[in-house]
Amino acid sequence: MNQQTFNHASGYSSHNTIQLVRGGIHYFDLLEELIDRAKESIHLQVYIYEEDETGLRVTHALIRAAQRGVKVYMLLDGYASRALSEASITDIRKAGIHFRWFEPLLKGRRFYVGRRMHHKIFVADGLYSLVGGMNISNRYNDLPDQPAWLDWAAYTKGEVSTELHNRCMQMWYRGNRKAMLSSMRTPFGDGDCLIRVRINDWVRNRNQISRSYLEMFHRAQSQITIMSSYFLPGRVFRKNLQQAAMRGVRVRIVLTKISDIMLAKLAERFFYPWLLRRKIEIYEYRKKVVHGKIATYDGHWVTVGSYNFNDLSAYASIELNLDVHNQTFSSQVDQTLEEIIKRDCDQITEEALTRKTNLWDQLVYRLAYALVRLIFFLFTFYFRQEKKR
Secondary structure, three states: OOHHHHHHHHOOEOOEEEEEEEOOHHHHHHHHHHHHHOOOEEEEEEOOEOOOHHHHHHHHHHHHHHHOOOEEEEEEEOOOOOOOOHHHHHHHHHOOOEEEEEOOOEEOOOEEEOOOEOOEEEEEOOOEEEEEOOOEOHHHOOEOOEOOOEOEEEEEEEHHHHHHHHHHHHHHOOOOHHHHHOOOOOOOOOOOOEEEEEEEEHHHOEEHHHHHHHHHHHHOOOEEEEEOOOOEOOHHHHHHHHHHHHOOOEEEEEEEOOOOOHHHHHHHHOOHHHHHHOOOEEEEEOOOOEOOOEEEEOOOEEEEEOOOOEHHHHHOOEEEEEEEEOHHHHHHHHHHHHHHHHHHEEEEOHHHHHHHOOHHHHHHHHHHHHHHHHHHHHOOOEEOOOOOO
């Protein structure tokens, strides 16, 4: 199969360049630079947007762009960003920014039922884009007294950014014809990196990211490395992980030691014995919270974006990843993850786990796992607290 046929059959575009960006100051410096360089349009679609130093920095940059005539569109998740104040939203709209909430299926003054828009996308002029796991919040930035959580984004230029622009327009206009009329095409870029956009939206029968992971498990011949926050694989993923390990593929899972959600970490450790019995290696990153979602196999393929390795991402949230089929980029990602594993991680061995885990711990992990599964099932529903007068 030649490259043109491969691109068409697999959904990859070829006229792209790509760069891996680590979360923190480098990401937010780049984000502000791209906002300040934008000439025609900006799309920002994000799960969490907070009114802290980082949020204000991004807001001010977007306002500057709108004031110089750039069309700026902000789409925020109506659940995770609900703390954004009415005063801030008013200022954003007065500056000429098009602002909208991603709405659930059903909501009221005291309840919220529906999907979450979990992806994190930035696109400027349909040419430059950032796709990753970073929300707009101090937790993902490097501050003087607070290093950023460990996270990743892909910085791309070319055809894939145009596709992301059109995807954002479709999300903004809820898929109607106006979105199609507003779509754009840009001239082919100078790069030759194969990249495809992958979406998970189970309600809309789109499970592309889940299929990408299954393809990785089936095709890998030598090594798979997965970094994930909130690692709770479902039955299908566990089966495919096991099959890859059984045919001799070295499988490494990089997880967090310091968790922002302790219940999720306890539930995650419920899987450790299962993984270790199947010779799957576990590494815990010890410096900060791991929020990154990235995987690679055999030195030629990478997926990066917002997709967590659990049923919440698989069946509930709207997620977006980029799949990259490029040996140079994949080798860079492999080297970066290898350095993190060697320098900043502790390996969890079966012997050490047996020695440190007693019957009480096992019970706690099992109960935590059962509770998290229940929460995942009920995740779309919460009661709003009445504001105190």
